[in-house]
Amino acid sequence: MGRAVxxxxxxxxxxxxxxxxxxxxxxxxxxxxxxxTHLWVDGRPADLALLSTLQTNYGHLSTMQVRGGAVxxxxxxxxxxxxxxxxxxxxxxxxxxxxxxxxxxxxxxAIDDATLRVSVGAPDVAAVERGDAVEVxxxxxxxxxxxxxxxxxxxxxxxxxxxxxxxxxLATLPLLHARRVARAAGFDDALLVDxxxxxxxxxxxxxxxxxxxGGIVWPEGDALRGVTEGLLRAGLxxxxxxxxxxxxxxxxxxxxxxxxxxxxxxxWPLASVDGxxxxxxxxxxxVLQAILAAVPWDxxxx
Amino acid sequence: MGRAVxxxxxxxxxxxxxxxxxxxxxxxxxxxxxxxTHLWVDGRPADLALLSTLQTNYGHLSTMQVRGGAVxxxxxxxxxxxxxxxxxxxxxxxxxxxxxxxxxxxxxxAIDDATLRVSVGAPDVAAVERGDAVEVxxxxxxxxxxxxxxxxxxxxxxxxxxxxxxxxxLATLPLLHARRVARAAGFDDALLVDxxxxxxxxxxxxxxxxxxxGGIVWPEGDALRGVTEGLLRAGLxxxxxxxxxxxxxxxxxxxxxxxxxxxxxxxWPLASVDGxxxxxxxxxxxVLQAILAAVPWDxxxx
Numbered sequence: 001m002g003r004a005v006x007x008x009x010x011x012x013x014x015x016x017x018x019x020x021x022x023x024x025x026x027x028x029x030x031x032x033x034x035x036x037t038h039l040w041v042d043g044r045p046a047d048l049a050l051l052s053t054l055q056t057n058y059g060h061l062s063t064m065q066v067r068g069g070a071v072x073x074x075x076x077x078x079x080x081x082x083x084x085x086x087x088x089x090x091x092x093x094x095x096x097x098x099x100x101x102x103x104x105x106x107x108x109x110a111i112d113d114a115t116l117r118v119s120v121g122a123p124d125v126a127a128v129e130r131g132d133a134v135e136v137x138x139x140x141x142x143x144x145x146x147x148x149x150x151x152x153x154x155x156x157x158x159x160x161x162x163x164x165x166x167x168x169x170l171a172t173l174p175l176l177h178a179r180r181v182a183r184a185a186g187f188d189d190a191l192l193v194d195x196x197x198x199x200x201x202x203x204x205x206x207x208x209x210x211x212x213x214g215g216i217v218w219p220e221g222d223a224l225r226g227v228t229e230g231l232l233r234a235g236l237x238x239x240x241x242x243x244x245x246x247x248x249x250x251x252x253x254x255x256x257x258x259x260x261x262x263x264x265x266x267x268w269p270l271a272s273v274d275g276x277x278x279x280x281x282x283x284x285x286x287v288l289q290a291i292l293a294a295v296p297w298d299x300x301x302x
Numbered sequence: 303m304g305r306a307v308x309x310x311x312x313x314x315x316x317x318x319x320x321x322x323x324x325x326x327x328x329x330x331x332x333x334x335x336x337x338x339t340h341l342w343v344d345g346r347p348a349d350l351a352l353l354s355t356l357q358t359n360y361g362h363l364s365t366m367q368v369r370g371g372a373v374x375x376x377x378x379x380x381x382x383x384x385x386x387x388x389x390x391x392x393x394x395x396x397x398x399x400x401x402x403x404x405x406x407x408x409x410x411x412a413i414d415d416a417t418l419r420v421s422v423g424a425p426d427v428a429a430v431e432r433g434d435a436v437e438v439x440x441x442x443x444x445x446x447x448x449x450x451x452x453x454x455x456x457x458x459x460x461x462x463x464x465x466x467x468x469x470x471x472l473a474t475l476p477l478l479h480a481r482r483v484a485r486a487a488g489f490d491d492a493l494l495v496d497x498x499x500x501x502x503x504x505x506x507x508x509x510x511x512x513x514x515x516g517g518i519v520w521p522e523g524d525a526l527r528g529v530t531e532g533l534l535r536a537g538l539x540x541x542x543x544x545x546x547x548x549x550x551x552x553x554x555x556x557x558x559x560x561x562x563x564x565x566x567x568x569x570w571p572l573a574s575v576d577g578x579x580x581x582x583x584x585x586x587x588x589v590l591q592a593i594l595a596a597v598p599w600d601x602x603x604x
Binding site: 037038039045046047048051052053055056057058060069083089090101117119127129130131139142160161162163164170171172174175176177181182183185212283 | 306339340341347348349350353354355357358359360361381390392419421430431432433441443462463464465466471472473475476478479481482483484485487497
């Protein structure tokens with residue numbers, strides 16, 4: 001990070017072709033998509049007894065888009081689940097287990113395209129409280145596929161600092177509440193700022209800015225560094241494109257040429273913060289679209 | 303709050319008699335206690351489809367102890383659920399509905415003594431996100447009765463500020479994590495301090511201090527003002543006992559004569575913060591025990 005060599009650049013062809021290959025050639029002729037939310041544990045429908053023990057909402061998660069049974073940046077999702085598991089449950093979570101349990105859910109549900117949310121919890125609540133290293137359960141929720149918004153989103157800022165912000169944990173209520181409050185006020189989504197009024201992240205996504213020279217600027221601060229942001233940063237680095245990390249006061253947002261949002265649903269343009277539009281037209285830089293399109297889709301069931 | 307007239311005083315007899323009456327006379331000859339966690343919705347066991355829609359953990363809760371089918375300070379639990387419902391779902395939650403749904407769960411489960419946790423969520427996740435006023439579901443978890451710890455608890459302080467701290471919402475992970483970290487380090491529980499290093503609350507309970515004169519001191523700051531703390535404050539006021547609210551730096555804790563914890567499980571003594579014991583012996587003031595014992599037990603099924 002922090003290298004700033006050259007201008008933005010693009011070469012999306014290879015990645016797009018790979019995505020088409022997975023979506024068209026890898027799966028069955030007719031893609032089978034999730035139509036409602038279903039919960040799975042190790043390839044079996046979750047049962048009431050288990051869900052009852054998981055009601056304390058102590059755990060972590062990752063959400064990914066599945067197309068043709070494959071996921072972009074899957075190794076990054078695995079790494080995040082593993083580090084969060086150590087932090088919250090004090091125990092290793094083997095990558096092979098994550099992969100096989102997710103694949104088992106997709107196979108049992110006979111689904112190729114979905115939003116897959118895997119949340120990790122521990123049925124032994126008392127052991128969690130004692131501070132023991134505890135055995136976990138992977139609860140897989142399969143729901144309809146999601147895509148990024150297409151219209152530029154108007155943001156309302158919200159003072160909100162998440163405890164343990166570096167972990168993607170289950171205490172998501174403040175994020176959902178910030179989004180709800182923003183939408184009730186006529187905005188599209190919420191932008192979080194910390195106690196010093198610095199931008200940190202979006203409600204359920206990361207934010208990046210584009211400066212006057214076309215360089216990408218990521219906000220400094222306590223935030224979840226998402227899988228898609230990680231893919232974009234790595235791609236910018238590999239391509240030798242300009243990017244940097246900087247402290248961004250809420251009041252300074254509109255001085256940027258534009259800004260964009262990203263999460264597992266993709267990339268989308270941002271229009272304004274608290275009614276103040278960015279200096280240029282809302283758009284996601286082509287280079288970022290190209291980087292994301294070039295990320296391989298990793299088949300889960302292999 | 304803030305009136306400081308007279309010294310601590312006690313007159314527990316009436317309340318104790320009332321509690322015995324409810325526990326012995328109000329219910330059946332043999333009390334039936336919850337033995338594991340069961341989930342109920344409006345007097346029926348919760349089903350998988352509903353639990354699947356509530357997986358976003360957006361909602362609020364209250365936890366109470368049920369003895370002989372009755373709860374202390376039930377009206378305060380109702381008020382809290384009602385104000386949280388307006389804040390999170392934009393809709394009134396009638397008191398009569400809360401009472402009847404809780405009673406229906408106890409009756410269907412044939413249980414008199416339990417820990418009752420009612421969590422309120424909305425199956426229509428999209429409507430929540432849009433910012434609409436939304437219809438809610440009351441999910442009642444019945445688990446074994448709990449009592450307060452009897453040994454003085456050794457606390458480890460933890461820097462943690464909850465977003466929307468005034469609401470008892472479902473984002474409880476930071477609290478459970480603070481407790482887990484404290485226990486793994488050999489302490490009994492976690493004490494939360496804010497960004498300015500001021501004491502706010504315990505992991506899942508409120509804290510009060512006792513000064514050299516025997517007066518009660520409640521910490522100022524962003525915290526959930528619990529039902530039991532509210533009952534104690536009202537009781538101290540009614541009895542004309544000394545209490546005040548003050549900013550309490552983490553480093554100043556051990557200067558107090560003692561400190562106590564309270565939640566729906568009751569009252570219990572605290573021994574130390576970060577290994578530094580309080581100036582006097584750990585004990586809960588008799589006046590507080592008396593006030594809590596005098597609080598009527600409200601039968602839910604009436």
